[in-house]
Amino acid sequence: MLKYQTMQTPAGPLTIVVGETGGVRAAGFTDQVDELLPLIHPSLAGEAVPADDVGPVTGQVRSYFDGDLAALDAVTVEQRTGGEFMAHAWQVMRDIKPGHPVTYTEFAHLAGRPAAVRGAAAACARNPVALFTPCHRVLRLDGSLGGYRWGLTVKRQLLDHEAA
Known part of the structure; x- marks a missing residue:
């Protein structure tokens, strides 16, 4: 089961979709999770449910926009592709x-x-x-x-x- 959260940022709404381990599987500057789900590799895809908290990634995003530009380096991403x-x-x-x-x-x-x-x-x-x-x-x-x-x-x- 995937979870997602939309946060307000200075660049606009940012929706983040995470897997079971908290790794980010999709993210984009939209408040529409349906725009993100097709971007996830089929082996990582699934039903996404809204959540009030998707883990430490939200704090790292806040830190980034507060000026700690290295904060996002600690975020785990889960990306796959065929190539x-x-x-x-x-x-x-x-x-x-x-x-x-x-x-x-x-x-x-x-x-x-x-x-x-x-x-x-x-x-x-x-x-x-x-x-x-x-x-x-x-x-x-x-x-x-x-x-x-x-x-x-x-x-x-x-x-x-x-x-x-």
Whole structure:
């Protein structure tokens, strides 16, 4: 059984879906859990029920928005994909530090496949745990925002928060 909670943040509502062990399986800047459930790998999916508390992750999110930008590093995520590159790219993405965004080209290089810029972009687009696997920290070559499932306003707000 999955649990979910929607919290209000400076970037808007953030809904977090966790598994039995408290690992985050989906997260996004929406108050609609139905937008998140299809992002979860079928082996990790299930019925989700609302909860008043989904564990320590909520405190870590509050700490992040209160200025402790490293607070999210302690959050356990549970992501799966069918491809080895995608899983590796998501792990590499978690190592991109706040305030130090990279381009898609740099991200592909960090992930060990410098020519796989489209693959790097796909890893961002398919990321089911926004904020915790920080795809918002990956930018276009010219430094512009590119895309973000939860809107460019949210992406800009997160980057500005991390740059402060």
